[in-house]
Amino acid sequence: MPGVYDVVIIGGGPAGLTAALYTARARFRTLILERLAPGGQMATTEHIENYPGFPLGMNGVDLSLRMLEQAERFGTEVIYDEVERVELAGPIKVIRGQLGSYEGRTVILATGASPRKLGVVGEDKFTGAGVSYCATCDGALYADKRVVVVGGADSAVEEASFLTRFASQVTIIHRRDQFRAAPIIVERALQNPKIQVMYDTVVEAIYGERSVTSVAVRNVKTNTTETVATSGVFIYVGLIPNAGFLAGVLPLDRGGYVLASEHDLSTQEEGVFAAGDVRPKSLRQVATAVGDGALAAAGVERYLSGVIKTER
Numbered sequence: 001m002p003g004v005y006d007v008v009i010i011g012g013g014p015a016g017l018t019a020a021l022y023t024a025r026a027r028f029r030t031l032i033l034e035r036l037a038p039g040g041q042m043a044t045t046e047h048i049e050n051y052p053g054f055p056l057g058m059n060g061v062d063l064s065l066r067m068l069e070q071a072e073r074f075g076t077e078v079i080y081d082e083v084e085r086v087e088l089a090g091p092i093k094v095i096r097g098q099l100g101s102y103e104g105r106t107v108i109l110a111t112g113a114s115p116r117k118l119g120v121v122g123e124d125k126f127t128g129a130g131v132s133y134c135a136t137c138d139g140a141l142y143a144d145k146r147v148v149v150v151g152g153a154d155s156a157v158e159e160a161s162f163l164t165r166f167a168s169q170v171t172i173i174h175r176r177d178q179f180r181a182a183p184i185i186v187e188r189a190l191q192n193p194k195i196q197v198m199y200d201t202v203v204e205a206i207y208g209e210r211s212v213t214s215v216a217v218r219n220v221k222t223n224t225t226e227t228v229a230t231s232g233v234f235i236y237v238g239l240i241p242n243a244g245f246l247a248g249v250l251p252l253d254r255g256g257y258v259l260a261s262e263h264d265l266s267t268q269e270e271g272v273f274a275a276g277d278v279r280p281k282s283l284r285q286v287a288t289a290v291g292d293g294a295l296a297a298a299g300v301e302r303y304l305s306g307v308i309k310t311e312r
């Protein structure tokens, strides 16, 4: 075991990377545990144009690597391991990963969220063979092919526009009669001749042989059904928090998000904080995740300095 860290940050997305930048810069021994790659959801986004400081926008992977570099510059250690269990009571917290166990005087939970599944026939069978949750990762596989995007919020509409770089046609299938995305994103998509929209429509099944060939859809107003030929199905229907390993350890809300004080992001366990998409909040973006990271780090600093008790 590599000794006791001042802070163990679980998750290396923008919330975790920012928290690490602050705590490492404050000279606290800081460890990030990340199960995949730095950047989290941010790294699956092709173009981020609403994060301040980059007037022309920024590629999500590049922004992730910059945040990592900045955190590491001040001494943050990163270990790639998936956390499976935590023991958070008492002054030394124990974090058990697949590869090892780690100890921290404080913990920041920054595990973010993962794409929600549609839950229809064929979804699991064709994941990786036509079904995708990441246009940035898989879009290039659909050069000159038809794809559908399922969803109606920012990520769905934005990623539909991105997919027109490769696909010959992109059909957005949305269950309501209007989008929930920002007007500028919708405007851009609707002006794109490669994009068409099926409103009031839900996907009921995904069909194929070795890979996807079509989806069965139903209009929720007329109840008519039809089959739409497609090679790819990109699903953006919301998120689920990566907090399963915290069930029974910390209070979660009905959606499974980790409850934390709005004031300083402290959780019910002293010295444990929650930051970013893993906690209940009204806006899940890079900017708000970064803000949470800074706030949780400030809580850690105060807790470790013994200046004030965390709010519970």
Ligand SMILES: Cc1cc2nc3c(=O)[nH]c(=O)nc-3n(C[C@H](O)[C@H](O)[C@H](O)COP(=O)(O)OP(=O)(O)OC[C@H]3O[C@@H](n4cnc5c(N)ncnc54)[C@H](O)[C@@H]3O)c2cc1C
Pocket: 010, 011, 012, 013, 014, 015, 016, 033, 034, 035, 036, 037, 038, 039, 040, 041, 042, 043, 044, 045, 047, 048, 049, 050, 051, 081, 082, 083, 084, 110, 111, 112, 113, 114, 155, 159, 242, 245, 275, 276, 277, 278, 284, 285, 286, 287, 289
């Ligand atoms: C397609 C898409 C497009 C988006 N576009 C934009 C945009 O244009 N602008 C914008 O501001 N925001 C955008 N967002 C939202 C933004 O990316 C998120 O709000 C932000 O990344 C949340 O940061 P986070 O650090 O809280 O969590 P995440 O980014 O989800 O990072 C959490 C990290 O924790 C890791 N992790 C999870 N569980 C464990 C575990 N048990 N052990 C170890 N590690 C674990 C994950 O691997 C991940 O790296 C987009 C999101 C998506 C999906």
